[in-house]
Amino acid sequence: AQSxxxxxxxxxxxxxxxxxxxxxxxxxxxxxxxxxxxxxNQGLQLLLKYLSGSTLxxxxxxxxxxxxxxxTSFHLRKPSVHISDTAEYFCAAHERGAQKLVFGQxxxxxxxx
Amino acid sequence: EPEVTQTPSHQVTxxxxxxxxxxxxxxxxxxxxxxxxxxxxxVEFLVSFYNNEISEKSEIFDDQFSVERxxxxxxxxxxxxxxxxDSAMYFCASEYSGANVLTFGAGSRLTVx
Numbered sequence: 001a002q003s004x005x006x007x008x009x010x011x012x013x014x015x016x017x018x019x020x021x022x023x024x025x026x027x028x029x030x031x032x033x034x035x036x037x038x039x040x041n042q043g044l045q046l047l048l049k050y051l052s053g054s055t056l057x058x059x060x061x062x063x064x065x066x067x068x069x070x071x072t073s074f075h076l077r078k079p080s081v082h083i084s085d086t087a088e089y090f091c092a093a094h095e096r097g098a099q100k101l102v103f104g105q106x107x108x109x110x111x112x113x
Numbered sequence: 114e115p116e117v118t119q120t121p122s123h124q125v126t127x128x129x130x131x132x133x134x135x136x137x138x139x140x141x142x143x144x145x146x147x148x149x150x151x152x153x154x155x156v157e158f159l160v161s162f163y164n165n166e167i168s169e170k171s172e173i174f175d176d177q178f179s180v181e182r183x184x185x186x187x188x189x190x191x192x193x194x195x196x197x198x199d200s201a202m203y204f205c206a207s208e209y210s211g212a213n214v215l216t217f218g219a220g221s222r223l224t225v226x
Contacts, residue, residue: 042219043119043204044204044217045217046215049213049214090155090156094213099144099169100158100161100169101148102158104155105154106155106156
């Protein structure tokens with residue numbers, strides 16, 4: 001069965017420091033992978049997606065993620081974070097041919113000045 | 114930029130009451146979804162809807178839940194007799210045919226007392 005695991009529930013970092021939010025998935029078939037961001041009191045906004053092609057995908061707000069098939073991972077990175085990046089980040093996947101999107105538990109990113 | 118609109122943003126109801134949550138998907142999208150997020154938990158798939166019928170539903174989506182697209186623009190989620198455990202944020206999403214990318218609304222927070 002398909003599942004998505006985000007290994008860190010909370011990640012505190014200092015402003016301008018790099019950050020990596022980890023995501024692993026399990027599936028018996030090929031998957032599409034996504035990162036969504038949820039700012040306080042707002043909905044889910046798509047950060048980036050991997051559908052096919054280059055394993056390094058770039059998204060909005062300077063974020064990028066790398067699809068690693070052998071490690072079944074899709075970690076999210078940003079080289080230098082800002083206070084405005086404080087939010088909940090969700091990794092999600094859905095199997096090719098399926099419609100259901102499966103989410104990870106979410107990682108709360110807190111940026112300290 | 115086109116967006117998915119949800120109303121109400123917050124609804125408080127008594128246990129046992131019926132609730133209807135409304136969504137206006139992006140106009141040229143063909144696939145529609147409801148997800149929910151209980152406080153502190155992951156976002157969970159409820160149901161997908163295509164061509165005026167349910168295409169997939171989760172085990173959460175029992176007989177108390179129903180969806181409808183009554184007029185070609187709105188997409189509603191009805192809970193017939195609410196329970197305390199139905200308290201959650203409910204997200205509507207829509208998808209353009211074949212795009213594999215969902216656009217989410219800002220959510221409707223349901224509080225059952």
